[in-house]
Amino acid sequence: MARTDIAGALAARPRVRLATLPTPLEPGPELAGGGRLWVKRDDLTGLGMGGNKARKLEYLCGAAIAAGADTLVTVGAAQSNHCRMTAAAGAVLGLDVHLVVGGAAPERPEGNQRLSLLFGAHLHYAGTDDWGELEAAKETLAAELTAGGRRAAAIPIGGSTLVGALGFLGAFAELMSQAEALGVAPRTIVTTTSSGGTHAGLLAGRAAQLAAGRPAPDIVGIAVAPEIAAFPAATAHLAAATLAEAGLAGEIEEATIDDRWLGPGYGVATADGDAAIRWAARHGAWVLDRTYTGKGFAGLLGLAGEGRWPPGADVVFWHTGGQPAVFTSDGSPSGS
Numbered sequence: 001m002a003r004t005d006i007a008g009a010l011a012a013r014p015r016v017r018l019a020t021l022p023t024p025l026e027p028g029p030e031l032a033g034g035g036r037l038w039v040k041r042d043d044l045t046g047l048g049m050g051g052n053k054a055r056k057l058e059y060l061c062g063a064a065i066a067a068g069a070d071t072l073v074t075v076g077a078a079q080s081n082h083c084r085m086t087a088a089a090g091a092v093l094g095l096d097v098h099l100v101v102g103g104a105a106p107e108r109p110e111g112n113q114r115l116s117l118l119f120g121a122h123l124h125y126a127g128t129d130d131w132g133e134l135e136a137a138k139e140t141l142a143a144e145l146t147a148g149g150r151r152a153a154a155i156p157i158g159g160s161t162l163v164g165a166l167g168f169l170g171a172f173a174e175l176m177s178q179a180e181a182l183g184v185a186p187r188t189i190v191t192t193t194s195s196g197g198t199h200a201g202l203l204a205g206r207a208a209q210l211a212a213g214r215p216a217p218d219i220v221g222i223a224v225a226p227e228i229a230a231f232p233a234a235t236a237h238l239a240a241a242t243l244a245e246a247g248l249a250g251e252i253e254e255a256t257i258d259d260r261w262l263g264p265g266y267g268v269a270t271a272d273g274d275a276a277i278r279w280a281a282r283h284g285a286w287v288l289d290r291t292y293t294g295k296g297f298a299g300l301l302g303l304a305g306e307g308r309w310p311p312g313a314d315v316v317f318w319h320t321g322g323q324p325a326v327f328t329s330d331g332s333p334s335g336s
């Protein structure tokens with residue numbers, strides 16, 4: 001019979017420790033409509049300046065090392081946090097890291113790229129921002145490295161595989177035990193979603209919790225990339241695969257993905273996002289970025305304004321990180 005305890009299911013998985021866990025769960029102010037904000041500080045996972053990818057990389061690198069890899073190859077947008085954190089993981093674990101990054105080589109690398117170089121990674125500029133072309137370039141590079149005698153483990157964009165998403169299955173259980181210790185029963189978790197692994201892992205966690213006969217918060221993904229919003233079935237599919245991979249019981253529901261705060265496209269700043277960045281900075285000194293968490297938090301504030309949560313409901317914003325991009329030339333909104 002499939003099991004229902006998440007920690008027990010994850011205990012046997014290959015894993016390396018990269019993150020400082022548990023991350024804090026901080027209370028915030030009252031939201032419009034009377035809900036109460038909580039912030040899950042995955043910007044403080046520690047690895048290479050923190051962020052959500054540390055949780056995925058614990059399982060991705062665990063699997064890569066178990067398979068005998070000596071090199072990690074991954075891919076992302078020009079300011080990819082995932083690339084930066086993979087570079088950091090490689091530095092910690094003594095693995096070579098090759099990164100295919102979007103766009104052309106800049107005159108002066110900024111933000112995440114600067115840190116990736118500092119962590120010793122090799123950057124390969126793809127000259128494109130198309131996700132399909134970026135993935136293809138990563139596959140070609142991994143094949144070249146393998147032909148050259150390296151034992152290369154290729155990790156897709158955002159680390160959103162069923163192995164990576166195990167990190168967020170565990171994260172769901174972590175939040176539930178923190179909430180229980182505080183006597184809080186979260187109504188909803190709101191997370192930024194882009195490649196879908198964070199959302200999928202949390203959805204898998206909710207399914208396991210419900211299968212164990214315990215109440216569980218619903219999960220809302222705020223889309224920051226059009227691709228993820230166009231195919232919500234892909235997130236549900238990844239969640240089901242993650243649950244099965246862990247050997248856990250549960251029924252995966254449809255993924256709720258709201259793209260109303262995406263704006264004109266991935267990585268294009270919006271007025272709502274910038275307003276949310278200022279709100280977070282001025283209510284809790286939480287630092288959000290324009291590509292991911294600013295838009296994700298704009299979604300939470302927008303949903304609160306629409307009356308989504310009744311007075312007293314506990315609403316968790318999963319702060320997935322992204323701060324290095326704040327220090328790029330167009331990375332933060334002006335002060336007012």
Ligand SMILES: Cc1ncc(COP(=O)(O)O)c(C=O)c1O
Pocket residue numbers: 051052080081082158160192193194195196197198199292293320321322323
């Ligand atoms: C700061 C930040 N938040 C959220 C996300 C979205 O996570 P996922 O790719 O698992 O959907 C990312 C992914 O790149 C990110 O870097």
